[in-house]
Amino acid sequence: MNNQLYGKLIFELSTPGRKGYSLPKSEVEAYALPSHLLRTEAAALPECDEMTVVRHYTNHSANNFGVNNGFYPLGSCTMKYNPVIDEETAALRGFSDLHPLQPAETCQGALEVYYRLQRALSSIAGLSEFTLNPFAGAHGELTGLMVIRAYHEERNEPQRRKVIVPDSAHGTNPASAAVCGLEVVEVRSRADGRVDVDHLRTLLDDSVAAMMMTNPNTLGLFECDIPEIARLVHDCGALMYYDGANLNPLLGVCRPGDMGFDVMHINLHKTFATPHGGGGPGSGPVGVRQGLEHLLPSPRVILEDGRYRIADEKEGIHIGAFLGNFAVAVRAYTYILSLGREHLRMVGPLATLNANYIKESLKDLYLLPIDTLCKHEFVFDGLRDKSTGVTTMDVAKRLLDYGYHAPTIYFPLLFHESLMIEPTESESLETLDAFIAVMRKIAAEAADDPDVVKGAPHHTPIGRVDDVLAAKSLKLTYKMLHD
Ligand SMILES: *Cc1c(COP(=O)(O)O)cnc(C)c1O
Numbered sequence: 001m002n003n004q005l006y007g008k009l010i011f012e013l014s015t016p017g018r019k020g021y022s023l024p025k026s027e028v029e030a031y032a033l034p035s036h037l038l039r040t041e042a043a044a045l046p047e048c049d050e051m052t053v054v055r056h057y058t059n060h061s062a063n064n065f066g067v068n069n070g071f072y073p074l075g076s077c078t079m080k081y082n083p084v085i086d087e088e089t090a091a092l093r094g095f096s097d098l099h100p101l102q103p104a105e106t107c108q109g110a111l112e113v114y115y116r117l118q119r120a121l122s123s124i125a126g127l128s129e130f131t132l133n134p135f136a137g138a139h140g141e142l143t144g145l146m147v148i149r150a151y152h153e154e155r156n157e158p159q160r161r162k163v164i165v166p167d168s169a170h171g172t173n174p175a176s177a178a179v180c181g182l183e184v185v186e187v188r189s190r191a192d193g194r195v196d197v198d199h200l201r202t203l204l205d206d207s208v209a210a211m212m213m214t215n216p217n218t219l220g221l222f223e224c225d226i227p228e229i230a231r232l233v234h235d236c237g238a239l240m241y242y243d244g245a246n247l248n249p250l251l252g253v254c255r256p257g258d259m260g261f262d263v264m265h266i267n268l269h270k271t272f273a274t275p276h277g278g279g280g281p282g283s284g285p286v287g288v289r290q291g292l293e294h295l296l297p298s299p300r301v302i303l304e305d306g307r308y309r310i311a312d313e314k315e316g317i318h319i320g321a322f323l324g325n326f327a328v329a330v331r332a333y334t335y336i337l338s339l340g341r342e343h344l345r346m347v348g349p350l351a352t353l354n355a356n357y358i359k360e361s362l363k364d365l366y367l368l369p370i371d372t373l374c375k376h377e378f379v380f381d382g383l384r385d386k387s388t389g390v391t392t393m394d395v396a397k398r399l400l401d402y403g404y405h406a407p408t409i410y411f412p413l414l415f416h417e418s419l420m421i422e423p424t425e426s427e428s429l430e431t432l433d434a435f436i437a438v439m440r441k442i443a444a445e446a447a448d449d450p451d452v453v454k455g456a457p458h459h460t461p462i463g464r465v466d467d468v469l470a471a472k473s474l475k476l477t478y479k480m481l482h483d
Contacts, residue, residue: 005055007461010046011478013056020050063461065405066275071431073358075377075408075420076170076218078246078270079277085338086273086331095330100322104309111308114301114323117333118285124336124344125244125264126257127287131296132329133321137245140265140284141176141212146317147263147288147295148210148239149180154295160209160238166195168218168412173243182209189414193219193370197228204236214243215250215259216375218412220355220422230260239263245284247271248424249352249376252345262289272332283328299323350425351376354432358423361436365443369415376424382417383446390446390453392417397464398445398456402438 005013048056066072072079090096098107114132121130134140145163152160162185163177174184185203188196195213211233215223223229230240242256242264248271250256256264268283269276276282288296297319299312310323336344352375359368359378366380382392396406396419408420423432446453457463 005052006059008056009478010048010053010056013048013052014046016047018047018049020048020053066277068275070403070405071423071427071435072405073407073421073423073435074277074405075220075379075422076246076411077277077408078248078267078376078422078424079405080248080270080273080424081426082273082275082331083335083338086334089334090327090330095327098326104307108308110326111301111310113330113333114326115303115308117329117336118301120333120336121266121285121287124247124251124255125266125287126255127261127264128257128290129293129296130285130287131300132283132285133297133299133319133324134265134284134286135321135325136269136282137243137265137267137284138172138176139282139319139321140267140286141172141241141243142179143284143286143297143317143319144241144263144265144288145176145180145182145210146319147286147292148241149182150295150317151239151292152209157206157237159207162203162208163241164200164203164208164211164233166213166217168193168414169212169214170218170243170245171411173212173214177212187211189219192372193217193221193414194223194225195229197225197232200229201232204232204238206237208233208236208238210239210241210263212241212243213261214245215256216246216377218420219370219379219414220374220377220420221370221372222375226259234260245270246376246422249348251347252341253348257287257289262292263287268328268332272335274328274331274335281325281328283325283332285324297321347425348376351423354423354425354427355421357432358421358436362439365440366419367417377420377422379412379415380417380419380421381415382419383443385443385447388446388450390450392419394453394456395419395439395442395446398442398453399438400457401459402441404435404438 067079067081095110098110104111118130118132122128134143152158161183163182164185164187165173165177166189167186168189177184187203188199190196211229213223215226217223233240239262240260242261244256244264245267247266263286265284265286268274268285294315296316298316299310299322302309302311355374355377359374363371365384367382367384369381383390383395392409396409399406410418411420412418442453
């Protein structure tokens, strides 16, 4: 693209006195604001005509990459396709024009969707009750850990402050435990990538509040010892927490509740579509087994005598999130209904097939440290041939030149050159084959012309960013230069 607006900041397009709006005369009379709230200086806002603003943001949006642009194999993030029908239902005026506090009699349909989604999640997870209030996965973890803390306090065991977290866990797990005021204890993984049960045994005592697990874990591997782990953890009086951010591979196949988990969260914005990335919007519903329902946060949507009602009980924990991100709930419920029980069951097997297909097609060129059947995702440890000096970062940047979003890199921390690929079930064989061909081509380039890969990306609007400089000299605000 080549025009005078391109690549500029909106402030740089400002012309004093230019306007992009005209407002009708106010029908409301002016009223005096308290003097301490009044500005002393005019706000430094850009002054632009409407067309300049529209072109500016349209140009920016064209630089963005999302699932609707192309393949987005960002491991652990489940960037699956969000069907258009999810957007259509979420935009229905009966859902989008609601006021959060309008009387329940006037929004029975919306409350019904909310209630039915709570029930659907309970049956998918094999747990007793769900709250849809938390705003994201990490918020769900915090909520779930607060429930666990309240459970131990209720049983007069407030000394249970330790949360056991596998070394392969998503970073939010230890962070949530710490935010909840609990102490994080790490349990090792074995060479096969699963939790080391012998090490776990040595950590269990009456100071343990919970064990947090992800299954399949962050390496995409099914944790085979869960029944034994659950028995050990329960025998010592602690609870089992399931990180179901990516419930994808298990949907309709098996249920965390049946595996012995007591509390869990699900990311609606990974498992049940919803466009995400860039910080939102999300939803991290939390489910609990029977006997813990009273500890869930309020408000809750309940069904009483055939009418839906928002119940605000004081008994549970408090997270102050009201009813959460309702529009994400509508998308998730649409997604569940549009697939139905029968097709929901195919999500996991297809995601698993796609991941294994890519893994097997590339493992001769990329190092596969744990060479076994994976679930929805897997991790390479960079290129096999390390002699070229081409790193995972270089491969990821070169993928951008070919029009692909990069996989997750340098996570999990178990390997030096982690390259974590999650294709999801929504991609076609043609897309997978094209991606595999490009990954093979990059491996060939690394051998023949490594500088091309090391200097990538060459075709994106912004080239290789200097991470070190950006971290050292971080500029988060725009300051206008006056001469
Ligand atoms: C994405 C993810 C989370 C955190 O979810 P957010 O909505 O980003 O807060 C937690 N655990 C796992 C395994 C995840 O993949």
